[in-house]
Amino acid sequence: MSSFHRTDWLTVVSPIVTLLVVVCGYLVSYMQEKGKNRATAQDIAKLTRTVEDIKTQNAARLASISHQNAVLIEQLKATHELRFAAVDRRLQAHQEAFSRWRKLIANIDNKNIGHVAVECQTWWDDNALYLEPDVRNAFNRAYFAALDHRAMLESSRAAGTDLKPVQDNMHLILTLGDAIMRAVALPSLTEHETKTAGMRT
Incomplete structure (x- = not known):
């Protein structure tokens, strides 16, 4: 093979290799970013579920405390009314x-x-x-x-x-x-x- 052909081949192949390297680098970066995004999305989903679970538990506790307070207030009110009724x-x-x-x-x-x-x-x-x-x-x-x-x-x-x-x-x-x-x-x-x-x- 003559030096000319090697130069032509290198001239043709070099941009292709460069392009492949750039595309591979982009694909690797894209896949890494996509993996990060997927992990972030999963983390966000987990956090959202955790926050919703905490909200549900807090709402249930608040409802229970509110009910207990309402019952206690009614008992105190009844006792107070009975005490001062006469x-x-x-x-x-x-x-x-x-x-x-x-x-x-x-x-x-x-x-x-x-x-x-x-x-x-x-x-x-x-x-x-x-x-x-x-x-x-x-x-x-x-x-x-x-x-x-x-x-x-x-x-x-x-x-x-x-x-x-x-x-x-x-x-x-x-x-x-x-x-x-x-x-x-x-x-x-x-x-x-x-x-x-x-x-x-």
Whole structure:
């Protein structure tokens, strides 16, 4: 083969080889980029699924918490409404309990104490649920103690025995007043409220 033919061949082949190298480089780069894009697309799909799963879980949790809060609010609301439904009636019951307690004290040494104690028991049967628990229990103990007080005092005096049981019994009667006062204690008026009340009169 002559040098001319080799030069012609190299002249023809060289651009083709260069073109093949460039095309192969482009194809390799294209395939790498396509692989990256496919990997990125798969990663994005995975991330999207993960985000959607998290959103679904969070939505379910929020719905559950919202439901629990709604139930709790309804329970608190029902308790609050029940507690304050009969405020006036409860205050009235405590006032009536106070009046009956005063009547017990006034008749403690009287022969009619039995009638007063029965009156208190009848009233207690009709109104006990309106009383605060401490007052309810103290009132019940007080009228029983008042019923026994005169007999206990006479028995202790006649026998010359210690008056401590009589004093303890009287203490049961007297503590009812404090229990009623605590149950209906109103907060003190602020200085502003006092001035406002004074302006209205």
